[in-house]
Amino acid sequence: MSILIGRETRLVVQGITGREGEFHARAMQAYGTAIVGGMTPGKGGQKALDDTVPVFDTMSEAVRETGANTSCIFVPAAGAPDAILEAAAAGIGTIFCITEGIPALDMVPVVAAVRAAGATLIGPNCPGATSPGRAKVGIIPGSIHREGSVGVVSRSGTLTYEAVQAMTDAGIGQSTCVGIGGDPIIGSTFLEVLQLFAADPETEAIVLIGEIGGAAEEEAAAWAATNLAGVPKAAFIAGRTAPEGKRMGHAGAIISGGAGTAGSKVAALEAAGFGVAGSPTELPQLLRDAGYRG
Amino acid sequence: MKIQEADAKKLLLAQGLPVPPWEVARSPAEARAAASRLLHGAGHARQVVIKAQVLVGGRGKAGGVRLAATDDEAEHVADDILGMSIKGIAVRKVLVAPAADIVRELYLAAVLDRAARRILLMGSAEGGVEIEQVAATNPDAIVRIHADPLLGLRDWQARELAFRLGLNAHLKATVGIAKGLVRTMLANDADLVEINPLAIVREGAGAGEERLVCLDAKITLDDSALFRHQDHEALRDPDEEAPADAEARRHDISFIHLDGTIGCMVNGAGLAMTTMDLVKRAGGEPANFLDIGGGAKAERVAAAMRLILAEPRVEAILVNIFGGITRGDEVALGLIEARKQQSRDVPMVVRIVGTNAAEAARLLEEAHFETAASLDEAAEKAVAAARAQGQAA
Numbered sequence: 078m079s080i081l082i083g084r085e086t087r088l089v090v091q092g093i094t095g096r097e098g099e100f101h102a103r104a105m106q107a108y109g110t111a112i113v114g115g116m117t118p119g120k121g122g123q124k125a126l127d128d129t130v131p132v133f134d135t136m137s138e139a140v141r142e143t144g145a146n147t148s149c150i151f152v153p154a155a156g157a158p159d160a161i162l163e164a165a166a167a168g169i170g171t172i173f174c175i176t177e178g179i180p181a182l183d184m185v186p187v188v189a190a191v192r193a194a195g196a197t198l199i200g201p202n203c204p205g206a207t208s209p210g211r212a213k214v215g216i217i218p219g220s221i222h223r224e225g226s227v228g229v230v231s232r233s234g235t236l237t238y239e240a241v242q243a244m245t246d247a248g249i250g251q252s253t254c255v256g257i258g259g260d261p262i263i264g265s266t267f268l269e270v271l272q273l274f275a276a277d278p279e280t281e282a283i284v285l286i287g288e289i290g291g292a293a294e295e296e297a298a299a300w301a302a303t304n305l306a307g308v309p310k311a312a313f314i315a316g317r318t319a320p321e322g323k324r325m326g327h328a329g330a331i332i333s334g335g336a337g338t339a340g341s342k343v344a345a346l347e348a349a350g351f352g353v354a355g356s357p358t359e360l361p362q363l364l365r366d367a368g369y370r371g
Numbered sequence: 372m373k374i375q376e377a378d379a380k381k382l383l384l385a386q387g388l389p390v391p392p393w394e395v396a397r398s399p400a401e402a403r404a405a406a407s408r409l410l411h412g413a414g415h416a417r418q419v420v421i422k423a424q425v426l427v428g429g430r431g432k433a434g435g436v437r438l439a440a441t442d443d444e445a446e447h448v449a450d451d452i453l454g455m456s457i458k459g460i461a462v463r464k465v466l467v468a469p470a471a472d473i474v475r476e477l478y479l480a481a482v483l484d485r486a487a488r489r490i491l492l493m494g495s496a497e498g499g500v501e502i503e504q505v506a507a508t509n510p511d512a513i514v515r516i517h518a519d520p521l522l523g524l525r526d527w528q529a530r531e532l533a534f535r536l537g538l539n540a541h542l543k544a545t546v547g548i549a550k551g552l553v554r555t556m557l558a559n560d561a562d563l564v565e566i567n568p569l570a571i572v573r574e575g576a577g578a579g580e581e582r583l584v585c586l587d588a589k590i591t592l593d594d595s596a597l598f599r600h601q602d603h604e605a606l607r608d609p610d611e612e613a614p615a616d617a618e619a620r621r622h623d624i625s626f627i628h629l630d631g632t633i634g635c636m637v638n639g640a641g642l643a644m645t646t647m648d649l650v651k652r653a654g655g656e657p658a659n660f661l662d663i664g665g666g667a668k669a670e671r672v673a674a675a676m677r678l679i680l681a682e683p684r685v686e687a688i689l690v691n692i693f694g695g696i697t698r699g700d701e702v703a704l705g706l707i708e709a710r711k712q713q714s715r716d717v718p719m720v721v722r723i724v725g726t727n728a729a730e731a732a733r734l735l736e737e738a739h740f741e742t743a744a745s746l747d748e749a750a751e752k753a754v755a756a757a758r759a760q761g762q763a764a
C-alpha cells in the first residue's frame with residue numbers, strides 16, 4: 078500500500094492543455110500513472126497526450142465519464158482556488174494543487190469547503206506526490222525514487238528531491254513521498270500526512286523535511302512522539318541561517334516575532350525522537366541509526 | 372509587502388474605521404506647516420505628535436516619535452527625526468497628527484492564523500506594547516477569536532471580543548472596528564492589520580466625550596495578491612526598497628541580501644535555504660538567499676549572477692541546481708554566458724544534478740568550470756575558494 082496515491086489512482090489533470098500541465102501530464106503518464114482524463118473549460122471533446130486522454134469541459138463530466146478519483150491542478154493562480162472547489166464538488170477524493178502564488182486569503186474558505194466535501198487537498202504550491210513503482214502525481218522527477226517503505230513528507234520541492242536522491246543512492250526506498258507545499262495556508266499539514274503514514278502498513282519509517290516559519294513541524298513532532306514512538310524517524314529543517322522578518326522565497330517561510338525558528342523546530346523534533354540531520358545527505362544514516370533495516 | 376503607517380491609515384479609512392486626521396511631511400518646513408494647521412485650525416490641537424515613517428518596528432524607542440506644542444518646536448523635532456536613521460533605515464518622511472488625550476490603550480489585530488487556517492482576531496487590554504511581549508509575560512490578557520472561514524466574523528463574536536476586553540461602554544464602536552479590520556484584510560488581501568494602540572481618547576476641552584480610535588496602523592499585504600490590486604503597487608515605498616530588490620523582482624528572482632562572502636544561486640526556496648545552511652556549516656557565511664525559481668532559462672541565470680556580483684563583498688559563488696522543471700543544460704548555458712559578461716573574476720563552484728545533468732556537465736567541463744558532485748562538497752569547495760580569494764585580495 079501507499080498513501081494518497083497508488084495503483085488505484087485514476088487521475089484527471091486540470092489544465093492539461095496548458096504548457097506546464099501537458100509537460101508534466103506526459104511525465105506522469107510515462108511513469109505509469111493512470112491518467113483517465115484532462116480538463117480545460119472550452120476544450121471538451123479534444124484529446125490530449127497524443128490522442129490518449131480525453132479532455133472535458135467540467136470536472137463533473139470528467140468524473141462521470143471516467144470514474145476519476147484524483148486530480149492534479151496546473152491552473153494559473155487566479156483560477157486555481159476555483160479549480161480546487163470544482164474538483165471537490167465533482168466528488169474527487171484527493172486533490173493536488175501544484176499552482177504557486179495563490180493569495181493566502183483565497184485558501185481560507187477553499188480549505189474549509191474541501192473539508193466539508195470530505196476531500197483531501199495537498200498544496201497549493203507543492204510538487205505533488207510519488208508512490209514509487211505505482212504512481213506519481215505532480216512534478217517530482219520520477220527518476221530519483223526507489224520502491225521501499227520510508228514515508229517522506231516535505232514542505233519543499235527541490236530540497237525534497239535532494240533528500241530522496243540521497244536515500245535512493247543509499248539503497249533506501251520510499252513508500253510515498255509527499256510535498257505539502259510552502260504556502261502559509263495549505264490543505265494538508267505535516268500532522269495530517271503523518272497520520273496517514275501511521276495508518277499505512279507498508280510505511281515503516283518516516284522522513285520529515287521542514288523549514289522555518291509557522292509551527293507545523295512542532296505540532297507534528299508532538300503528535301509523533303506518542304503516536305509514532307517505535308517508528309524510525311529522521312528530519313531535516315532548512316533555514317538555520319535565515320534572518321528574522323524576511324520571507325525566504327516560500328510565502329510561508331518567515332521567522333516573525335521570534336517564532337518559527339529552525340532552532341525551535343529542531344528541538345521539538347529531537348525531543349520527539351527524530352534524528353535531525355545537519356545536511357539532507359545524512360538522512361539515510363540517521364534512519365539506519367534509528368534501527369531502520371529496510 | 373509592508374506599507375507605511377500613513378498608507379495603512381488610508382486603507383482603514385476606506386473601510387470606514389475611525390482614524391484621527393494626519394498629514395505627511397518630507398521636510399521640517401512641511402512639518403511646521405502641517406503642525407500649524409493642526410494647532411491653530413478648527414481642531415485646536417494642544418500638541419502634535421510627529422512620527423518617523425519607516426517600515427521597521429521600535430520607532431518610539433529609537434526616538435522617532437515625539438510631541439511638539441508650537442510651530443517652532445514642530446519644525447525642530449521634525450528636523451531631528453528626518454535626520455535620523457532607525458535600524459539602518461534613513462527617515463525621509465514624518466507623519467504629523469494631533470496628539471491624542473489618551474484615556475486607555477488597547478491592542479487589536481486581524482492576522483492570518485496558519486495553524487487554524489482562519490483569520491484570527493487578537494485583542495489585548497495592554498496596548499502600546501508589542502503583542503509578543505504580552506504573549507510572553509501575560510498570555511491570559513490576549514483574547515483570541517477566529518472568524519468563520521465561510522461566514523466571516525459575526526456580530527456576536529465581535530461583541531464577545533468587546534466584553535472580554537472590557538469595552539462595554541464602547542460596544543458598538545468595538546464591533547464596528549473589529550469587523551472593519553477583517554473587512555480591511557479581505558478587501559486588500561492583507562496578512563496582517565494591526566492597531567496598536569487602539570485607544571479610548573477624550574475629545575474636546577475638559578471632560579470631553581470619549582471615543583474609540585485607531586491611533587496607529589500596521590498593514591502587511593500578501594505579495595501573491597498584488598496581481599489583483601494594481602493600486603497597491605503605488606504603496607511600495609521606493610525609499611525603502613534596495614535597487615537589488617527591485618531588480619530581482621523584475622526578473623522573478625527571489626533574493627535576500629545577507630552579510631557574508633559566498634554568493635548562492637539555487638533553484639527552489641527550501642534548497643536555497645539549505646545551501647546557505649551548508650555554507651555556514653562548512654565555515655563560511657552566505658552573501659545572499661537566491662532562488663531562481665522553476666524552469667529558469669539562461670537569461671534569468673545571467674540576471675541572478677549580476678545580482679550576486681553587485682555585492683562587492685562576494686568572494687566566491689556557489690551554484691546549486693537540482694533539475695526537475697529546471698533543465699541543467701539551460702542553467703549551464705546561462706552560467707557560461709554570464710561569466711563572459713561578468714565585471715570581475717570571482718571563483719565559482721557549480722553543482723548541477725537532475726534533469727539534463729549529463730549535458731550540463733559536458734558544457735561546464737568544456738568551459739572549465741569547477742564542479743562538485745554533492746551538495747556538501749560544493750559548499751566546502753566554495754568556502755575554500757572564498758578563503759583563497761580573501762587572502763589573495
